[in-house]
Amino acid sequence: MESNRREIEVMANLLGSNDLQADVNRTHFRKNNCLAINVIGSPGSGKTTLLEKTLPLLSAELHVGVIEGDIFTNKDADRIAVYKVPVIQINTGGACHLDSKMVSKVLPEFDWKALDLMVIENVGNLVCPADFDLGEAFKVIVLSIVEGDDKPSKYPVIFRNAQAVVLNKMDLEGLTDVNMDHMKRDIRQINPDIQIFEVSCRNGNGLTEWVNWLTQKAKDFKEFKE
């Protein structure tokens, strides 16, 4: 028990220190009228692909920056750079999630006067990133429906803490055993206020609704006066 208690204390300290820096990051985003979102999902849920499909649709109205979080490699930042948006890769070097300090270190790299939206793509992990506030305005989950309809009830923390979920790879619906009614029922049971988008990045279905919603959120954030 002694050992367990110590581990819990250590975790609480780590999270407390993370939250302090997250508030500093949040003030930075607020001062610059830039909506920051924290995009979370399993490996291969389609976070980077969603971003690739979203960026060309957003760029007419919004100036977007991207922070890519990965354990190793610059592959995701390389994919995003093609879209001519400012992008920084963070390699966590083993850590299974971004934290607010990692994010704070790269903030000076961006020209904040030129940005309306900062998309922070987290490490592929449906568990640990849910606990680490980065200073974002809200979290967005990307869930590949191929993962199965039991995932919301098995990973409820992240669904409770997110403002939107993009159910991706909808083009494969009929080819898997996923029950979309069960999936959406479970998501709404965990979080009745969450926005649900059904999207196929492959055929483009559902992207417009997601992009319109995100654009409106960025505009609302800009116009919001405290």
Added chain:
Amino acid sequence: MESNRREIEVMANLLGSNDLQADVNRTHFRKNNCLAINVIGSPGSGKTTLLEKTLPLLSAELHVGVIEGDIFTNKDADRIAVYKVPVIQINTGGACHLDSKMVSKVLPEFDWKALDLMVIENVGNLVCPADFDLGEAFKVIVLSIVEGDDKPSKYPVIFRNAQAVVLNKMDLEGLTDVNMDHMKRDIRQINPDIQIFEVSCRNGNGLTEWVNWLTQKAKDFKEFKE
């Protein structure tokens, strides 16, 4: 820096204490001539489904026990119990991986004289479980090919530490952008000795090779004398 150093020390202590208990577990499995494997993969990669398809094919030759790891819910253990094998669910209550102490606590629940193979299904997470030895003989990765061919190079630690990888959901190959040659090339680059199985749990293709290999491993383990 001070804070970073402290975090690393804490992590090293946790891992050190985990390894000690893992060795105790390993001795337990060895003494009982029971091959223990640690099955790791992202949420929705198909770990439980692979087990559902594997159990009926194994049971003619081997007596199997199952430990199911999940953050919340008994859903996976309920699915496995249908196959009339002894199964225990561990709920980590938030922790993103099993550790050796959690496993040790449930070991007395099994009748070890009656077991040839213990399958430990880890929490759905391609990152953290790679660092926590449970006392298993080896790790097996389940990777849904729908996650994309860049996953081995982005999550190399687990591929370096595993003895086999089951590339699952092969029935969806032509419907995604996955390049199986790139996938397998990257896996072999990280770990030239790893066994690669291409499987569809949906149509059954590839299951026989996987089951034969696993059966042989359990037999070899039983016959092995130190």
